[in-house]
Amino acid sequence: MTAANLAGAGLETILLDEKLAWEKPCGGGVTYKAYEKYPFLFENQTEKKVVTDSYIGAHKTGPVRMNLNQPLLIFSRKALNQLLLDRAERAGAQIEQERVTGIEQREKGWRLETRSGRIEADYVVVATGARNPLRDVGTAWTPEDTMVALGYYIPATQEHIDIQFLDRLEGYIWVFPRAGHLSAGICGRGETAQQLRVRLERYLDEKGINWRQGQLYAHMLPSLARRSWRGNRVSGHRWMAVGDAAGLVDPITGEGIYYALRSGDLASQVMEAGSFDPERAGEEYRARIEEDFLLDLEFGASFGQKLYLGRFLFKSIPSCIVAYMRRCPKLYEVMQDIFSGTQDYLTLRNRLFRNINGTVNEALVKFMFQRIIPEPPVGLRATAR
Numbered sequence: 001m002t003a004a005n006l007a008g009a010g011l012e013t014i015l016l017d018e019k020l021a022w023e024k025p026c027g028g029g030v031t032y033k034a035y036e037k038y039p040f041l042f043e044n045q046t047e048k049k050v051v052t053d054s055y056i057g058a059h060k061t062g063p064v065r066m067n068l069n070q071p072l073l074i075f076s077r078k079a080l081n082q083l084l085l086d087r088a089e090r091a092g093a094q095i096e097q098e099r100v101t102g103i104e105q106r107e108k109g110w111r112l113e114t115r116s117g118r119i120e121a122d123y124v125v126v127a128t129g130a131r132n133p134l135r136d137v138g139t140a141w142t143p144e145d146t147m148v149a150l151g152y153y154i155p156a157t158q159e160h161i162d163i164q165f166l167d168r169l170e171g172y173i174w175v176f177p178r179a180g181h182l183s184a185g186i187c188g189r190g191e192t193a194q195q196l197r198v199r200l201e202r203y204l205d206e207k208g209i210n211w212r213q214g215q216l217y218a219h220m221l222p223s224l225a226r227r228s229w230r231g232n233r234v235s236g237h238r239w240m241a242v243g244d245a246a247g248l249v250d251p252i253t254g255e256g257i258y259y260a261l262r263s264g265d266l267a268s269q270v271m272e273a274g275s276f277d278p279e280r281a282g283e284e285y286r287a288r289i290e291e292d293f294l295l296d297l298e299f300g301a302s303f304g305q306k307l308y309l310g311r312f313l314f315k316s317i318p319s320c321i322v323a324y325m326r327r328c329p330k331l332y333e334v335m336q337d338i339f340s341g342t343q344d345y346l347t348l349r350n351r352l353f354r355n356i357n358g359t360v361n362e363a364l365v366k367f368m369f370q371r372i373i374p375e376p377p378v379g380l381r382a383t384a385r
């Protein structure tokens with residue numbers, strides 16, 4: 001995204017990626033929020049699944065069927081990466097399959113080491129993902145800021161998505177249909193990869209999905225704790241970090257593709273601006289992502305754990321949500337919007353409390369969320385979209 005925009009604006013842009021288009025471990029789900037902002041994600045010939053049907057289940061509740069009011073696009077990541085690389089190339093970026101083995105800051109720029117030589121650059125945008133090997137740029141990880149995520153690519157088909165919340169797990173299982181296969185996975189905090197894998201395999205067995213024929217994948221999923229957002233290193237002297245390298249992932253849903261594209265777009269906007277000052281661009285970038293989405297994700301991180309692990313009337317909160325979705329149409333609508341990405345965290349409490357207020361069930365829903373979602377900090381309430 002950044003390379004396409006910068007090259008399109010006439011800047012000399014080199015994109016280095018050691019793998020280029022590859023099947024990055026991922027669900028591949030792209031929300032309405034993403035393709036509404038970036039229509040090229042929808043309007044292309046790249047193979048993708050357009051899904052409008054979902055089943056959401058939780059511990060000891062059968063699944064509730066939810067029609068997605070805006071379809072979810074599901075890509076193979078190899079195909080999505082190729083789509084993005086082709087855009088950058090068409091815009092004039094120089095694409096090189098190279099691993100960056102080191103970066104060294106010079107007085108007015110950078111020297112990048114690759115296996116085949118050195119490259120001098122005025123400015124660096126770090127987009128190296130969650131396993132960023134460049135230690136001094138991008139998020140400084142602590143274990144509490146990540147989730148384990150793993151799954152299987154399974155040769156099978158289905159037309160809907162499944163989301164399953166599990167007892168006492170801060171995380172969830174997904175089954176996403178893609179063109180020609182399923183991406184079925186689990187993400188979670190506080191359990192080992194092996195424990196999560198057992199939970200996933202048990203669930204797939206119960207559903208009759210043959211994971212034994214599938215290919216296992218695993219990766220790190222950034223999921224910053226609330227206190228980590230403030231000190232998060234998203235930029236510095238002549239560098240900016242975008243996407244997972246900057247920890248920019250929704251700490252509740254794990255959505256990261258949108259935030260990678262959006263931060264890449266905002267980084268390029270700062271650099272394209274007529275007033276571009278390489279010494280101050282990092283601060284400007286941080287201010288833009290804060291205003292755009294970072295404060296919302298930070299607020300989400302303040303109640304994500306309670307949402308997964310909290311209890312209400314002796315049941316887990318996800319089980320209550322699934323049960324109340326059946327009885328409370330307004331909650332169902334809120335869930336639809338959360339899935340399409342159009343409901344942010346800063347205005348969630350207000351929306352729930354303003355609209356859900358009539359029946360006994362609605363009163364219970366309201367009471368439950370009152371205990372989970374805090375008031376947004378003063379000042380942010382006004383700016384909430």
Ligand SMILES: Cc1cc2nc3c(=O)[nH]c(=O)nc-3n(C[C@H](O)[C@H](O)[C@H](O)COP(=O)(O)OP(=O)(O)OC[C@H]3O[C@@H](n4cnc5c(N)ncnc54)[C@H](O)[C@@H]3O)c2cc1C
Pocket residue numbers: 016017018019020024025026027028029030098099100101127128129130131132133149150151185218219220221242243244245249254255256257258260
């Ligand atoms: C299991 C799993 C499921 C997920 N499902 C979803 C989902 O359904 N929807 C969603 O929105 N998000 C999902 N996410 C999150 C999403 O995958 C990431 O947020 C997103 O890929 C981030 O994009 P990125 O470009 O920042 O990083 P990446 O996609 O990780 O790309 C980083 C790139 O950097 C390259 N690289 C790294 N180091 C170097 C180096 N030294 N030199 C050269 N190149 C280098 C790599 O080759 C790679 O191509 C999921 C994540 C996981 C782990």
